[in-house]
Amino acid sequence: METETTTKDFPVFPVRAAMEAGDGVFAAFFWALRRDLRLAMRSRAELGVQILFYIIVVALFPLSMAPDRQLLLLLGPGVLWVAALLASLLSLPRLFASDYADGTLEQMALSPLPLPAIILGKIGAHWLTTGLPVVLLVPLLSIQYSLEAEAVWVLIVGLLIGTPILSLLGAIGAALTLGLRSGGGSLLALLILPLYTPVLIFGAMAVDVVRSGASAGAQLSLLAVGLLLALVGAPFATSAAVRISLD
């Protein structure tokens, strides 16, 4: 059923026209981005559940201790970051799983269009539907931890740079574990969470630095460097992983 709607609603990509125009990379990127965004918008309930997961994790931490203002203030940024990591992790299987199951991913890999560009488009859609909501929720959720405005700003900027890295790195793990019987969430967590640690450290550290009165420029710049590295490397590593999984 899903394949039917897919083929009906998404006409075959105009490969030849794109190749002749010489803009195969951008065309493939935007095509994949729009397609995945549209698919995501068709399953809004699923998206909502993922965002709720983030909200609930954030709300659970204060319940595990005395709701002391000072303590919450200290823990808040770290909790918001860890919850962002977990939310990203939880949504990763969605990135390729259905396309893998119905054969679309194989068609993408076979097409003459550059697979890394298609994958980057998919990752972009994944971030827009899971990473961006997390960032947008920060001002609201930080009220629960009574965070000060300064910290909230740094959190937002940090998450804005950091969450795309999570989607990019996570895509590699999602592609590597495609179609594995035991490949569910826990294996993906084992593969990906260690790689997430620098993002968590720099992101949470930026808030600490700002609170101690210094500028978080160094931490945020390092996150930006990480984002650039991931942008350059991850699509290629992911497309290699996808081809391996399709073999």
Add this chain to the structure above:
Amino acid sequence: MGGFKYAAPAQFYPLAGKMAPWFAAAAAVLGVVGLVIGLYVAPIDVTQKDSYRIIFIHVPAAWMSMFLYVVMAFWGALALGLNTRLSAMMAQAIAPTGALMTALALWTGAFWGKPTWGTYWAWDARMTSELILLFLYLGIIALRNAIDDPRRADKACGVLALVGVINVPIIYMSVRWWNTLHQGASIQAGKSSIDAIMLWGMLIMVFAFWFYSIAVILIRLRAIMLEREAGSAWVARLTEGGEERG
């Protein structure tokens, strides 16, 4: 370039079998010598008393844990790029030893930390990055176990090891920076100048760990070669006359 003929498992299997006992013997001899130097000959440390002696295990294990990861990533990349069987098997054989060395470094580090710092675990930069390294090793082993097709497992682990090897320095730098921000440089072990005999003991132990790792990896590699090439002619020749393989 005669060495390339050993890139075939059929050629390398007997060679590995010949080399492994030598490395094992060297590891045993050097291990005994190193431990005797470390535990009896080396003088007692003024500040840390006898507890410092665990560095004769701890430091070589920590070095091997990091070095083996790079070697594993190298063989994994080679397998990925050249589609060679033996290098993939090599990477597969290295992973458990690397994980063991990482666990050993963490374990001895904790036992060293208790008498010197008064705590088993301190979120010290090196300890934290070793812990993450252990997760990276376990992730690679788990990924291999989760994939039934060995060729796919080879390549998938190669990609993961490569991504990991790029990340290891980043992880280390981030953890170190995080640690200095939060704790200050309170933990600074080994500030006292090392005695010459201690250095010798340490060096000998490092070589013992090297040779042990090589021996164990070669033996594991032989088992992997037999298992994965079970249907091939050279394994059949080896097992000729023996019982039917179940």
